[in-house]
Amino acid sequence: MPPILTAVLVVLAVPAVLVAYILLIEAIVTRLPRRVGPRIRPWLWLFPAFAFVGVFLIYPTIATMIRSVFDRRGEAFVGAENYVWFFGRNDTLTALRNNVIWVVALTAIVVGLGLVIAILVDRVRYESGAKAIIFLPMAISAVATGVIWRFMYELNPDVGTFNGVTAALGFDPQTWLVNEPRNTFMLILTGVWMQTGFAMVVLSAGLKGISTELLEAARVDGANELQVFRGITLPLLAPTIAVIATTIVIFALKTFDVVYVMTNGNFGSEVIANRMYKELFNNTQPGRASAIAVILFAAIVPVMLLNIKRFREQEAIR
């Protein structure tokens, strides 16, 4: 089928099918007895959404879990062998260690920096301009970020910004992405560059939500700025910080593009997601790749649960 026909079909036929589905179920529901109809209507309306989530989210998750206990060709059941492999190899354990570093360092730096910037820009006239500049890297794809920062770290001082600075200060050029453990932090720095803008914008919005009367009252009562921050701003901002932190933690656990582009895991900078990619596409080991995916999933679930719990508590307060 020519692509244009496919496009026309998608644009016209898909909405048509959906409208037809809605008309059909409404026709059925209105003909049903009064007591039954309203009860099943929501389920019929929800069905397409459930179907999509089931096919594209729940089914793949379960299939991945099943795949992770089978061998390379997916024929023989191997039990926990793929997991034993993951926890028994130097390179995968290095990846695991680096992800822990990513989670701790990236989250701490991004939330801290985001908070500081949000508070500072709150007090200047050119706030929106400053925020726009810090937010800009968010609009750049992670792969492009990796390419840009490779140039930043380039060995030749005429090209690499970092080595341009070290050269100007009279030091030898450094290989930023080669020496362990510095390279992991240099990679995390690119993550900071990408994510700080996001943290700042959300925290800044949270900051604006704190009523000025509260802050004024505290100041009138004689609290200094630090006390105001610790006693009022921080507690009121806590839910927002929690949301940001969970988002960044998940970002850190999933991190792939930057590492793939900049070091590809060489020199001890490997991360779990890059290992998963290699096992699947380079080494054609879908069983092992699935096991890594499940481990990654297992690491993210508690963070998600925490987030949901927090969300529920907040809803309950309202």
Added chain:
Amino acid sequence: MSRTLRVLAAMLTAIFAFAACSSGGTPAPSASRPTATGGPSASPSESSGASASPDASGSGAAPSLGGSVTVVGSWSGSEQESFLAMVEPWEEQTGTSVEYSGSRDLAAQLTAGIASGNLPDVAGLPGPGLMREWYDSGALKALDFVDFAKYESETPPGFAASGKASDDKLIGIFTKAAVKGLIFYNVAGYDGTEPESWDALNGLDPAPAEALWCIGFESGAASGWPGTDWIEDIVLRQSGPDVYDAWVGGEQKWTSPEIKQAFETLGDALDKAHGGSDFVVTTAFGAAANPMFTDPQGCKFHHQASFITDFFKNEGGAADGDFDFFVMPDINPEFAGAVTTAGDLFGMFNDTEQARSLIQYLLTAEAQQIWVERGGFISMNRNVPAEAYPDETSRRSAELLAAATAAKFDGSDLMPNAMNEAFFKAIMEFSQNQDNLDSILADLDTTQADAYSQ
């Protein structure tokens, strides 16, 4: 109003979900690395039209078959034209048309093709590793109809066998070759005397250059591969073809004295490299030789396969005639004359009369000579006359290949993918810190034990 809203919301959800689903069908990205074989080809020189059409009667192709053969290869542009010119006499003779399409990522396209059953009759293969995997899974067909003894006698020793599967059946054939392990130099800084031995070469005074070697191993996600070529060249010359085969086949441990010695030999060269380990691990392989063409010269020699001259011209600002090469000298005189090579493999996915005939034809010297004369092609077939080569580099490479006592296929390409990838990584880590050699080799042993048993 809320009712309309709800309808709208439901529709939008469905559309987005549908869009998400339809984009799921795009082929998965596959890691690719520049194979040293498929390096940029020399531009085709003016082909002498008179000798371009060989006497096809001796090619052994069956007359008038009709129909067509679908072929997928990695060649595009001028290489594609040369391939089509190469098969033209066969098309005329058999009345069969060749439907060629080029692909930049053969591995991804053929993997998808095997899954969907939509395969070309004849295809270029990305490497021996995947070739064997595809044969084992039943997708690739055995080439029993090829007269193996004749094919083997026409190609450099030991080479034809690289196209065999584990059950000793021929499944891939070589037509186009690249010679590896060449030592390039700037004619302004070296008189071209071929050193008698590796030790003599590595012991040369770098003057007038600052350093003896220009080495750069960076290549994006495939960083390290130029170093694997170094190790392969060293193992073959230092410990011989038997150790080489055992090592590539997973029977020789990385921690064995032979392989460790090869790493140490590379380490000696790395110690004499321009810019030290920092330069080696961060410089792209294509730009590695740039200091060879600066004034004053940064280095004297550069080790690479025959394709690199294009980078000298485009990256290093060198002109034809500024550089020349000799073959990496022997290390152990017992194994003199061994070279490492790479080549483009062909295999058959659909066993048809036409496909068989085409494979037979591609193996002939007559067919390969057509491309040789158009330039950018080093023939595997020894019967292609040296005069057919239009330029000095390819003519000398071909002579080298023909005279080789042992021509071995790029070892890392023959290893399982997981081994190959660990090898790349090990090269980078060794180049950065040679003190870790023992732990690096021990890790490679772990991967070896795992990768070959899968």
